[in-house]
Amino acid sequence: MSMKGLDRTQTLRLRGQVRLLGEAPSCADPADPRTDLAKARAPVGLLQLPRSRGERLRHMEIIDRVPFDLVGAYHERETEHGRLVGAARGPIGKILRRHRMDSSTALIHSMLKACVEKRWDMMLWETFADAIRRELSHLAPADIGLVLFCCVKADYRRDPTLVPELLNKMAALAVATGIRSRRLLAAGHASSTAAAIAQASLSVGRRHRRRAQKETLVVRGRKACFPEYAFLAAMTAAQHYRVGRECRDDIARITTRALEGCSGMSSYVLCRLVHRASNLANEAGGSSPGKFLQRAAPELRQRLQDSSGEELSSSDLCLIAHAYAHGPMKADILFKDLRKRLMDNDGVSLLKLSAGELSNLANAFSKLSNASQNGSLELFDRLGRQLMQGLRGSTAFTQENQDALDLRNVCVSLNAFAQASLRHEPFFVACEDYLPALLHSRDCDVRQLAMIAHAYVRVGLLQSCLLPLVWERATRLAPTCDMQSVSLMIFAVTKAAVSDASGKGLLSTLTSRLSELLRGRQSRLLPSQTIVVSTYALAKSGYKGLVEKAVWIALAQHARRKLFDVSLSEAANLASAFAEVLKDTPQDCSTLSEEINFFFADLLEVLKHRLPLESIATRPLPQQAASKFIIAFGDAQCYEAAGLAQEIARRFLLPKPQLPLRPMIQAISKLQVHDEDLVQALTMAQKANLVQRRH
Numbered sequence: 001m002s003m004k005g006l007d008r009t010q011t012l013r014l015r016g017q018v019r020l021l022g023e024a025p026s027c028a029d030p031a032d033p034r035t036d037l038a039k040a041r042a043p044v045g046l047l048q049l050p051r052s053r054g055e056r057l058r059h060m061e062i063i064d065r066v067p068f069d070l071v072g073a074y075h076e077r078e079t080e081h082g083r084l085v086g087a088a089r090g091p092i093g094k095i096l097r098r099h100r101m102d103s104s105t106a107l108i109h110s111m112l113k114a115c116v117e118k119r120w121d122m123m124l125w126e127t128f129a130d131a132i133r134r135e136l137s138h139l140a141p142a143d144i145g146l147v148l149f150c151c152v153k154a155d156y157r158r159d160p161t162l163v164p165e166l167l168n169k170m171a172a173l174a175v176a177t178g179i180r181s182r183r184l185l186a187a188g189h190a191s192s193t194a195a196a197i198a199q200a201s202l203s204v205g206r207r208h209r210r211r212a213q214k215e216t217l218v219v220r221g222r223k224a225c226f227p228e229y230a231f232l233a234a235m236t237a238a239q240h241y242r243v244g245r246e247c248r249d250d251i252a253r254i255t256t257r258a259l260e261g262c263s264g265m266s267s268y269v270l271c272r273l274v275h276r277a278s279n280l281a282n283e284a285g286g287s288s289p290g291k292f293l294q295r296a297a298p299e300l301r302q303r304l305q306d307s308s309g310e311e312l313s314s315s316d317l318c319l320i321a322h323a324y325a326h327g328p329m330k331a332d333i334l335f336k337d338l339r340k341r342l343m344d345n346d347g348v349s350l351l352k353l354s355a356g357e358l359s360n361l362a363n364a365f366s367k368l369s370n371a372s373q374n375g376s377l378e379l380f381d382r383l384g385r386q387l388m389q390g391l392r393g394s395t396a397f398t399q400e401n402q403d404a405l406d407l408r409n410v411c412v413s414l415n416a417f418a419q420a421s422l423r424h425e426p427f428f429v430a431c432e433d434y435l436p437a438l439l440h441s442r443d444c445d446v447r448q449l450a451m452i453a454h455a456y457v458r459v460g461l462l463q464s465c466l467l468p469l470v471w472e473r474a475t476r477l478a479p480t481c482d483m484q485s486v487s488l489m490i491f492a493v494t495k496a497a498v499s500d501a502s503g504k505g506l507l508s509t510l511t512s513r514l515s516e517l518l519r520g521r522q523s524r525l526l527p528s529q530t531i532v533v534s535t536y537a538l539a540k541s542g543y544k545g546l547v548e549k550a551v552w553i554a555l556a557q558h559a560r561r562k563l564f565d566v567s568l569s570e571a572a573n574l575a576s577a578f579a580e581v582l583k584d585t586p587q588d589c590s591t592l593s594e595e596i597n598f599f600f601a602d603l604l605e606v607l608k609h610r611l612p613l614e615s616i617a618t619r620p621l622p623q624q625a626a627s628k629f630i631i632a633f634g635d636a637q638c639y640e641a642a643g644l645a646q647e648i649a650r651r652f653l654l655p656k657p658q659l660p661l662r663p664m665i666q667a668i669s670k671l672q673v674h675d676e677d678l679v680q681a682l683t684m685a686q687k688a689n690l691v692q693r694r695h
Helices: 008-015 036-041 053-062 068-085 090-099 103-117 122-138 141-154 162-174 181-187 192-202 206-221 228-240 248-260 267-284 287-305 314-326 332-351 355-366 377-391 399-404 407-419 425-434 446-458 466-480 483-496 501-519 528-540 549-561 568-583 590-613 623-635 639-653 662-670 676-694
Strands: none
Touching: 068 103, 068 141, 068 228, 103 122, 103 141, 122 141, 122 162, 141 162, 141 228, 162 228, 162 248, 228 248, 228 267, 248 267, 248 287, 267 287, 267 314, 287 314, 287 332, 314 332, 314 355, 332 355, 332 377, 355 377, 355 407, 377 407, 377 425, 407 425, 407 446, 446 466, 446 483, 466 483, 466 501, 483 501, 483 528, 501 549, 528 549, 528 568, 549 568, 549 590, 568 590, 568 623, 590 623, 590 639, 623 639, 623 662, 639 662, 639 676, 662 676
């Protein structure tokens, strides 16, 4: 926008708009008569002009030099660097900061410039890596943070030891206590001459001496003075390069230091730290990210309840919900505060979310439990109606957000409503009109089709006109899909109990593709969960006749190899499935019967090894899985498992069985276990439970 064609009134009005790019108008602006709802619906992203020469100079420092998402980290580094030199204020300090550049600063500026210009040449980044190693001993935490951010942007992987070394250096700096100005000076890689000049400039005059004393006290007493973006850079790099297990000790030290300064962090950084910690805890399985999530929850609750402090943006709320929904710990109390914050002011915060953030928010709240049990019905209703506006092209969404409402977001939203056991009929009906045009796009794959089918089947919309289109499109894509997509679609088709020709044709195509994958060269690398889901879905459905015997044999062979990799609940599902297949196996098919018997023999050995490790107090075997083991061994007539079935019944079903006992008693009888005390104890316990339920 040019200033030449504007008169003085328009120029003053433009200069009065000093909000950040993409920030909504402030609710406290007395010159804006609009309501909060109207402000949330208004388009944002106005072009901002600098009001003064200082603002123009600060803009010129980062334009075409620093990536926009790293401006905060860059400013933090510049502030830290100015304090390390020793002349944060005054004319001499300004001259030193502008005209003096050490090798570390030149390296960081070059890396930032390369990221802005998107120069990803490998030779250039190898040169950067060599320079980083030479300057590593002189880098401060803020420097290491910017270096890690740049490496993540460039996806530099040629040197696999560079990122672990940077994390180790940052962890060593994080645990350092009693930092004094001389040590900060050395870490900043500034020369003693420049420091002497800076200190001399600060020591001239009474006012300068007082200011120097205050800054020295602040620097010396600041134990938790650590750049917050350095924490974020470390967690981001650890997740991006998947070094959570390799650098677990360094991450533990970094997260411990982050918890010390948690209360002084900005909400922007804290929410993203929580999000990265959740991903690290799920991928690496370390305890330190989980502890960070647990100890950061009180601080987040305090910020959610405090409306007078720093405001949490709608994107921050979405990140918090995603982190604690997918993390190792469940924070129901935190979700109550989060839900209340989202619903304040008639749900204005929801109107500021994009389509992708709305779908992720619905997915996060669906992980808790049934929506009617945790009080999230009103929230899901508003989410569904807001997504419907995006489907219909409402003016509440900008053009960018309408483009973001793609097939993936719709699939995630539908699956979230189904997982929350909530049938939002207006939204599901709107998707029936919106999705057919997207089913034939290039982005559509079998996994997304399975999510759509599973959502409609779970909420009871079996007669939806969308399902035949899904079956037809999946039939065309099935011959080229992977194992995970095959297992998900088999689960969705068998749940739908298809009776038309298109559904049965899809199931036949899926079983053929399953047979190819089980016999392929990479068959040993197939995920164990896909074997469990495919076997259980095919065996428990009414379509066992459509599956060839060779497929059952291949599934049994792969299940035997995966017994030590699956959980006991998944092993119980496998046992129940193969016992069901064995019932319908004809006498002339001896090969299939032998493979299934071999599976039960291997399962017996695995259970003898793993059941003693199951503790009733800390990690009990679910009663449903215990009953499946007993019934499966009885149906397979595995007499060698008689003693094991008796032990499972005594350890995990007594004293309060919650399942029907007739099938288990029959299975125990088939195994020729004559234990009248066990049968009587199970019967009496069941009668006591029935009486307690009636009262």
